[in-house]
Amino acid sequence: MTAMIECEGVSKAFGGVIANNEITLEVPEGRITGLIGPNGSGKTTLFNSIVGYHPIDAGSIKFQGREISDLRVQQIARLGLLRTFQQTRIYSKMNCVENMLISVPHRTQTYRAMFSKYPPDVTERAEDLLEFVGLYEKRFLISGNLSFGQQKLLEFAMALMNEPKVLLLDEPTAGINPTLINGLIDRLKRATSELGITLFVIEHNMPVIMGLADNIYCLANGRLLAHGPPEKIQNDQRVINAYLGAHYYLDSD
Amino acid sequence: MNTRLRRTLPYAGLLIAGIAAPFLFPDYTFQFTVLWVMILFALTWDILGGQMGYNSLGNIAFFGVGMYICAVVQIGLYYDVAQYTASYGAVKVEFTADQYFTGLAVGLIAAGLGAMVFSIILGWVVFGLRGPYFAIGTLGVALSAGELTGAWDYVGGGGGIALPIYPGEPDDRSLFFYVLSFTLTIILFFLLRWIYLGRFGLAANAIRDDEEKAEGMGIHTMRYKTVGWAIAAFFLGISGALFGNMIGFIEPLEVAFPTVTFGLFMVVMCLLGGRGTLWGPVIGATLFHTFKEVTWIYLLGWQWVALGALIVVSVVFFQQGIVGWVKEKWPEKFGIAVDDRALAETDPDLDEAPSQRLRRQTEAAQ
Ligand SMILES: Nc1ncnc2c1ncn2[C@@H]1O[C@H](COP(=O)(O)OP(=O)(O)O)[C@@H](O)[C@H]1O
Ligand SMILES: [Mg+2]
Numbered sequence: 001m002t003a004m005i006e007c008e009g010v011s012k013a014f015g016g017v018i019a020n021n022e023i024t025l026e027v028p029e030g031r032i033t034g035l036i037g038p039n040g041s042g043k044t045t046l047f048n049s050i051v052g053y054h055p056i057d058a059g060s061i062k063f064q065g066r067e068i069s070d071l072r073v074q075q076i077a078r079l080g081l082l083r084t085f086q087q088t089r090i091y092s093k094m095n096c097v098e099n100m101l102i103s104v105p106h107r108t109q110t111y112r113a114m115f116s117k118y119p120p121d122v123t124e125r126a127e128d129l130l131e132f133v134g135l136y137e138k139r140f141l142i143s144g145n146l147s148f149g150q151q152k153l154l155e156f157a158m159a160l161m162n163e164p165k166v167l168l169l170d171e172p173t174a175g176i177n178p179t180l181i182n183g184l185i186d187r188l189k190r191a192t193s194e195l196g197i198t199l200f201v202i203e204h205n206m207p208v209i210m211g212l213a214d215n216i217y218c219l220a221n222g223r224l225l226a227h228g229p230p231e232k233i234q235n236d237q238r239v240i241n242a243y244l245g246a247h248y249y250l251d252s253d
Numbered sequence: 254m255n256t257r258l259r260r261t262l263p264y265a266g267l268l269i270a271g272i273a274a275p276f277l278f279p280d281y282t283f284q285f286t287v288l289w290v291m292i293l294f295a296l297t298w299d300i301l302g303g304q305m306g307y308n309s310l311g312n313i314a315f316f317g318v319g320m321y322i323c324a325v326v327q328i329g330l331y332y333d334v335a336q337y338t339a340s341y342g343a344v345k346v347e348f349t350a351d352q353y354f355t356g357l358a359v360g361l362i363a364a365g366l367g368a369m370v371f372s373i374i375l376g377w378v379v380f381g382l383r384g385p386y387f388a389i390g391t392l393g394v395a396l397s398a399g400e401l402t403g404a405w406d407y408v409g410g411g412g413g414i415a416l417p418i419y420p421g422e423p424d425d426r427s428l429f430f431y432v433l434s435f436t437l438t439i440i441l442f443f444l445l446r447w448i449y450l451g452r453f454g455l456a457a458n459a460i461r462d463d464e465e466k467a468e469g470m471g472i473h474t475m476r477y478k479t480v481g482w483a484i485a486a487f488f489l490g491i492s493g494a495l496f497g498n499m500i501g502f503i504e505p506l507e508v509a510f511p512t513v514t515f516g517l518f519m520v521v522m523c524l525l526g527g528r529g530t531l532w533g534p535v536i537g538a539t540l541f542h543t544f545k546e547v548t549w550i551y552l553l554g555w556q557w558v559a560l561g562a563l564i565v566v567s568v569v570f571f572q573q574g575i576v577g578w579v580k581e582k583w584p585e586k587f588g589i590a591v592d593d594r595a596l597a598e599t600d601p602d603l604d605e606a607p608s609q610r611l612r613r614q615t616e617a618a619q
Contacts (some may be wrong), residue, residue, distance in 0.1 A: 051469065053469075073468050073469055074468050074469075074471050074472070074473070074474070077468075077469060077470055077471030078471040082469070082470070082471075083469065085466070085469075089463050089465070089466040089469075090462075090463070090466070091458065091459045091462035091463055091466070091467075092462055092463070093458065093461070093462050094455070094458055094459070094462060098455055098458070101452075101455055102452070102455040102456055102458075102459045102467075102470075102472070103470055105471070106470070106471040106472055106473060107471070109473060111476075111480070113452065114452055114453050114456070114473075114476070114477065114480060115447070115448050115451055115452070115453055116451055116452055117450065117451045117452070118451070118452065133601065133603070134600075134601025134603045135601055137601075138601075149600075150600075150601060153601060158470070162470060162471065177600050179600070180600060180601070180603050182603075183603020184603060186603070187603065
């Protein structure tokens with residue numbers, strides 16, 4: 001089992017706030033790895049560091065064994081390491097199909113390809129993936145008119161369209177209608193099992209992440225607090241304390 | 254067949270109007286030539302301003318740069334430019350017909366390429382700026398380009414340059430420049446139509462909607478911006494070269510770098526017609542230019558007030574522009590799915606059987 005992402009001693013501070021303090025972790029290939037922790041514990045910051053959104057203060061980040069902490073966002077994305085945003089970001093004045101089409105991988109794009117049309121198989125794949133997340137009927141609607149939850153599904157489908165090797169998902173179920181959560185979990189699992197995409201998922205909903213991840217890391221106050229399979233994390237006293245301190249309950253369902 | 258015919262009709266109409274105009278109204282050939290240049294202004298501005306959301310106020314710089322490059326080439330091929338400009342037209346310099354057309358042809362190409370290179374270098378500097386900073390930064394470039402040219406004696410400084418004289422009848426001359434302007438603008442129009450329909454159009458709109466997201470998805474944003482601006486600069490450079498030759502005498506502030514007139518008009522024409530659309534700039538430029546010419550004839554003394562009022566109305570009350578408004582009013586006619594609130598709000602069904610098509614594809618891929 002090879003590691004897709006290896007973080008070692010990653011630190012990041014904003015002024016006086018140390019958002020990430022010497023984080024060391026590994027995301028193994030072909031698995032779903034979870035990242036939990038109370039609000040403000042530094043989860044999104046770690047994602048931003050990994051995808052090159054901001055420079056890190058110390059440490060090393062490797063993707064498939066290659067140091068990426070000095071690369072820019074676009075270069076990292078083209079290597080096949082992609083993220084979705086907690087606030088959800090889509091191209092809001094374009095329709096769903098257009099959002100999908102422009103999300104094709106840009107790894108080897110030539111100047112000539114900039115002026116090319118989309119071949120039918122790309123359009124077909126875009127529609128297939130929209131069907132995969134339940135948005136096929138709405139494919140010609142302007143994406144900015146969709147509800148927040150549906151925009152989240154669209155952003156997920158756009159990420160799949162990009163054929164990443166690793167996908168970082170920042171709270172994929174937040175804002176999703178509760179009746180759809182089981183369906184979404186199924187889609188996340190199938191992204192890994194059928195499309196072969198390694199997932200690294202930030203999740204607030206404890207039952208969701210316990211049922212989804214093979215392996216969970218827990219952050220608190222910018223530090224790595226605990227690490228292990230879901231059963232172990234669920235019963236880890238430090239994790240329970242961290243969440244209790246922040247008024248969270250592990251068995252909130 | 255019927256819809257196909259209806260779709261091609263506007264394009265055919267544009268071509269026919271362009272070909273027929275100078276024969277139907279020969280007295281207005283000069284005005285029609287300027288109109289095509291105006292349409293070109295609006296179309297080139299829209300590449301970045303409308304499609305990508307980068308509002309440049311300095312695109313007129315490419316027009317001026319092209320104009321001066323062409324002049325220097327036309328003269329420099331046969332004479333010493335410094336001597337030529339130093340004489341301020343006092344010495345009558347003759348160009349044979351052969352020299353004229355060769356110089357113009359080489360000059361036009363050099364103007365396009367030179368302006369393009371200028372835009373690429375400029376892009377490195379200003380594409381780091383966003384929003385109003387980009388607008389002001391590019392405005393500064395255009396203003397200083399005019400000032401710098403005015404201080405450069407080699408190209409005649411503030412006194413300008415008299416260009417070689419067209420070797421033929423005045424009527425032939427008008428038609429000659431009309432045909433060149435019309436052809437140039439039509440080529441640009443169909444080039445843009447073609448690239449907007451493909452990946453370039455989607456990437457440009459993605460940059461407009463959320464550039465940071467586009468970067469995060471690995472889109473070569475800098476490359477798209479650079480190429481978009483280079484296309485604009487290439488056509489603006491050639492149009493500047495044509496315009497200079499049509500006027501016959503060029504100078505920095507009023508003719509080559511008219512930042513507050515042509516430089517602003519290109520923005521207003523796009524807004525009026527509908528930014529981010531193919532036809533918006535064409536319609537906006539046509540209406541704006543017609544309005545301007547009519548007020549210049551019938552409202553003398555008040556023409557700038559009338560023009561200012563039109564600008565205020567279009568910018569303040571009519572931001573989506575004419576094409577934008579029509580699209581909003583009759584979206585079905587443009588193949589836009591009607592903004593169906595009910596459909597948008599129904600939840601997707603994620604519980605149905607796993608997508609067969611996706612499974613089939615992934616199996617085929619393995
Ligand atoms: N761009 C930023 N500038 C300043 N402080 C920030 C910035 N991003 C995050 N922080 C701070 O870093 C800490 C961790 O934030 P974040 O990573 O968003 O937490 P989480 O995603 O776990 O809720 C918080 O205290 C937050 O206020
Ligand atoms: Mg967060």
